[in-house]
Amino acid sequence: MDLPGYYEFCCRVKIIAGHDALEKIPDALANLRAGRPMIVTDKGVSGAGLINIVADAIKGGITIGAIADDVPPDSDLRVVNRLARVYREKGCDSLIAVGGGSVIDTAKGINIVVSEQADDLMKFSGGHVLKRALKPLIAIPTTAGTGSEVTLAAVIKDHEKHLKMLFVSYFLLPDVSIVDSRMTLTLPPAITAATGMDALSHAVEAYTGLEKNPLSDAHALAAINLIGENLVEATKNPQDKEGRLAMASAATLAGIAFSNSMVGMVHTLGHSIGSVCGVPHGVGMAILLPYGLEYNTHKISRVLAELLLPLAGAEVYARTPKDQRAENVIALIRRMNQELHEVTGGRHPRYFKEVVDRDGVQMVPKEKLPDVAKTALSDGTVFYNPEDLDYDDFLMVLEAAWEGKPLDKKRIKKG
Amino acid sequence: MFLPERYEFYCPVKINSGNRALDHLPFELDTLNAKKPFVITGKNSVERGLVDIIIDAFKDSGLTIGIFDGTPSSPDLKLIRELFHTYRDRGYDAIIALGGGPVTDTAKVLNIAVSGEPEDLEQCAGDGLIKKPLKPFFFIPTLSGSGYETSRYAFFEGRAYASRFLMPDIAVIDPRMTVAEDAKTTAVISLAALTHAAEAYVSTGRSPLTDSYAYPAIQFVMENLLNVIKNPQDKKGGLALANAHCLAGCAFSNIEAGIAHKLGKVIGDAGHIPHGICMGILLPHVLETQLSEDNYHISDLLLPLAGFDKYAETGADLRGERAIGILYNFQRDLFAAGGGAIARTLRDAEVPKEILQDLAKKAFGYGSGCVDMEGYLKILEQAWEGR
Numbered sequence: 001m002d003l004p005g006y007y008e009f010c011c012r013v014k015i016i017a018g019h020d021a022l023e024k025i026p027d028a029l030a031n032l033r034a035g036r037p038m039i040v041t042d043k044g045v046s047g048a049g050l051i052n053i054v055a056d057a058i059k060g061g062i063t064i065g066a067i068a069d070d071v072p073p074d075s076d077l078r079v080v081n082r083l084a085r086v087y088r089e090k091g092c093d094s095l096i097a098v099g100g101g102s103v104i105d106t107a108k109g110i111n112i113v114v115s116e117q118a119d120d121l122m123k124f125s126g127g128h129v130l131k132r133a134l135k136p137l138i139a140i141p142t143t144a145g146t147g148s149e150v151t152l153a154a155v156i157k158d159h160e161k162h163l164k165m166l167f168v169s170y171f172l173l174p175d176v177s178i179v180d181s182r183m184t185l186t187l188p189p190a191i192t193a194a195t196g197m198d199a200l201s202h203a204v205e206a207y208t209g210l211e212k213n214p215l216s217d218a219h220a221l222a223a224i225n226l227i228g229e230n231l232v233e234a235t236k237n238p239q240d241k242e243g244r245l246a247m248a249s250a251a252t253l254a255g256i257a258f259s260n261s262m263v264g265m266v267h268t269l270g271h272s273i274g275s276v277c278g279v280p281h282g283v284g285m286a287i288l289l290p291y292g293l294e295y296n297t298h299k300i301s302r303v304l305a306e307l308l309l310p311l312a313g314a315e316v317y318a319r320t321p322k323d324q325r326a327e328n329v330i331a332l333i334r335r336m337n338q339e340l341h342e343v344t345g346g347r348h349p350r351y352f353k354e355v356v357d358r359d360g361v362q363m364v365p366k367e368k369l370p371d372v373a374k375t376a377l378s379d380g381t382v383f384y385n386p387e388d389l390d391y392d393d394f395l396m397v398l399e400a401a402w403e404g405k406p407l408d409k410k411r412i413k414k415g
Numbered sequence: 416m417f418l419p420e421r422y423e424f425y426c427p428v429k430i431n432s433g434n435r436a437l438d439h440l441p442f443e444l445d446t447l448n449a450k451k452p453f454v455i456t457g458k459n460s461v462e463r464g465l466v467d468i469i470i471d472a473f474k475d476s477g478l479t480i481g482i483f484d485g486t487p488s489s490p491d492l493k494l495i496r497e498l499f500h501t502y503r504d505r506g507y508d509a510i511i512a513l514g515g516g517p518v519t520d521t522a523k524v525l526n527i528a529v530s531g532e533p534e535d536l537e538q539c540a541g542d543g544l545i546k547k548p549l550k551p552f553f554f555i556p557t558l559s560g561s562g563y564e565t566s567r568y569a570f571f572e573g574r575a576y577a578s579r580f581l582m583p584d585i586a587v588i589d590p591r592m593t594v595a596e597d598a599k600t601t602a603v604i605s606l607a608a609l610t611h612a613a614e615a616y617v618s619t620g621r622s623p624l625t626d627s628y629a630y631p632a633i634q635f636v637m638e639n640l641l642n643v644i645k646n647p648q649d650k651k652g653g654l655a656l657a658n659a660h661c662l663a664g665c666a667f668s669n670i671e672a673g674i675a676h677k678l679g680k681v682i683g684d685a686g687h688i689p690h691g692i693c694m695g696i697l698l699p700h701v702l703e704t705q706l707s708e709d710n711y712h713i714s715d716l717l718l719p720l721a722g723f724d725k726y727a728e729t730g731a732d733l734r735g736e737r738a739i740g741i742l743y744n745f746q747r748d749l750f751a752a753g754g755g756a757i758a759r760t761l762r763d764a765e766v767p768k769e770i771l772q773d774l775a776k777k778a779f780g781y782g783s784g785c786v787d788m789e790g791y792l793k794i795l796e797q798a799w800e801g802r
Contacts, residue, residue, distance in 0.1 A: 006434050008430065221630070246416075315727075
């Protein structure tokens with residue numbers, strides 16, 4: 001197993017997983033010496049009935065201090081401050097964040113305000129400024145994709161000052177993450193597909209990236225194995241509890257892997273096409289993953305080849321000649337996208353030209369790709385990509401991923 | 416992939432591993448709001464020059480550190496009381512254990528005392544009786560110890576403490592500190608790691624998260640222990656083994672102790688051979704028994720033991736046997752590489768055959784749920800005889 005010259009790994013989050021994991025929350029809070037949580041979530045999550053499930057599961061054991069279910073998708077400092085006031089007024093002593101990245105980040109922001117009596121959140125932004133434990137925070141992911149339930153960062157926007165504040169601290173890791181199959185049972189197939197591929201892209205980029213380490217590798221392998229065995233099935237059979245738990249577990253494992261390594265160009269371009277064209281994160285990741293791997297193949301072929309085992313199983317791995325394993329991994333990921341496209345009735349896009357919004361309008365006009373490539377140049381993740389990329393390289397990859405054609409190998413840099 | 420219907424996992428230990436990892440200590444202390452750490456270690460670390468390296472790491476930090484380098488092999492409560500007063504009087508705010516075994520146990524127990532009062536040591540003995548976080552606690556492995564260092568356990572003067580709060584906040588694994596001393600010491604810690612990790616793989620508490628710690632631990636031992644025993648100066652190998660040591664302790668904290676662990680403890684406590692060596696002897700015999708009882712997890716062990724290619728080319732029904740075969744071969748190779756210092760069998764280790772019955776009785780007394788006394792005896796007899 002590879003051992004890098006230096007690495008760090010930290011995931012101080014207690015993971016509680018299962019079909020009835022929510023019921024463990026009262027005990028988990030008691031262990032953290034708390035018993036009056038504020039539940040933070042958004043309208044989508046509460047509208048799907050998930051807060052009722054959470055409340056039912058825990059109300060025998062504890063009193064819910066407050067439920068705030070109006071975190072907007074574009075949450076900011078004003079929301080954080082408003083909800084911190086609710087937390088105090090209702091005498092809460094802990095937080096339960098139910099949802100994705102925006103909800104969990106908002107809860108983290110509230111936690112800094114109420115724990116540090118902060119009137120100016122800015123004082124705590126940056127790396128490792130927090131020096132002590134905050135109030136107990138339990139995260140309950142609802143998408144099986146982002147992995148934000150195990151990350152140590154939070155981004156809070158200040159719309160008035162046009163600022164984006166970044167907070168990084170081990171004290172921002174949730175104390176507990178609850179991985180419960182009931183939280184994803186009602187996810188529509190297209191979202192199951194996209195978030196699952198998002199998790200796959202985390203794990204694969206962690207395993208093939210420059211900052212990989214033994215623990216990120218092991219978490220990534222487990223995640224990839226679970227995704228290879230369950231994603232298409234879970235998309236086909238949404239009510240399959242086992243498949244849901246497997247995918248939710250995989251997303252958490254992948255989150256642990258990539259937040260302790262780094263990600264590369266798939267994320268670089270995914271962030272950029274998200275900000276320029278509004279492509280949902282998971283969809284961007286799903287489309288870009290095979291292209292990122294194709295671009296980097298000459299730098300990562302040894303470790304990429306290994307991924308055929310967790311992704312396709314022992315038999316396929318053993319019968320595929322060694323020098324074909326890496327390209328088979330890429331082909332297999334393309335095939336997963338194809339299968340997901342089919343089982344979702346075409347709702348899972350394979351290429352950028354197929355991405356449409358709710359009204360069926362194409363989200364990525366081809367003429368926007370240069371803008372996306374330009375934006376990509378200033379994304380921090382580009383430094384961790386195995387092979388260098390400049391503007392032309394980004395554009396080449398984007399054009400191929402738009403059209404649905406493999407990369408022209410002759411045009412790939414060999415640095 | 417194996418996925419249980421429900422699982423829990425917790426590992427608060429941050430791993431900092433590699434070149435000049437110790438140089439980050441002042442920064443890491445600062446992230447936990449600590450400024451004046453108390454280093455607990457033993458004479459051996461002074462003699463090996465390891466204490467100087469720590470002092471050096473703090474040279475330009477502006478921080479003051481305290482060092483106690485007199486931890487004996489059997490520390491007692493009198494020592495804890497003395498250290499407690501030193502800690503309080505000098506205003507220390509964190510504890511660093513340099514080295515394993517009694518050093519780490521002393522540091523953990525001292526941490527219970529200084530985070531509350533010395534009287535807590537009585538009330539907190541047992542499982543889950545420590546109720547709140549302790550002072551920042553760092554562990555620096557030196558490739559010696561018991562294998563419990565990063566775990567939730569501490570053993571002190573006949574008392575056992577178990578709590579998630581006893582796990583170190585950070586394990587700082589620096590290749591300058593993890594150069595092998597001698598074959599046996601290295602084997603004790605590495606075989607403890609191998610056994611704890613392997614038993615995590617086949618235990619009822621297994622989950623993808625225990626696998627994620629156990630997998631690299633097993634691989635690092637299998638790929639490096641022989642090399643390090645043949646060439647103690649192998650720095651990269653020493654670093655990998657220390658990684659295995661730390662990761663296996665984390666996995667072990669999340670499972671029920673396995674049979675090899677329990678039997679090994681009974682033999683170790685009887686004073687014959689170190690616990691790690693016992694466990695190394697017992698492991699394949701225990702797995703063989705479990706395989707005959709259809710423990711399907713054992714076939715998965717082939718992946719970390721043998722690597723991707725060998726795992727994939729072995730038919731699913733043969734993987735368990737092959738995994739066990741690899742462990743027997745490993746015992747044989749270790750015995751040869753260590754010039755006989757690393758016992759393959761209980762007979763090699765000069766455990767009298769006539770006490771096996773007693774040992775089985777004792778192991779059964781600890782309870783395990785799945786093996787009866789005859790089962791224990793059978794394993795012990797096989798481990799005495801060798802394959």
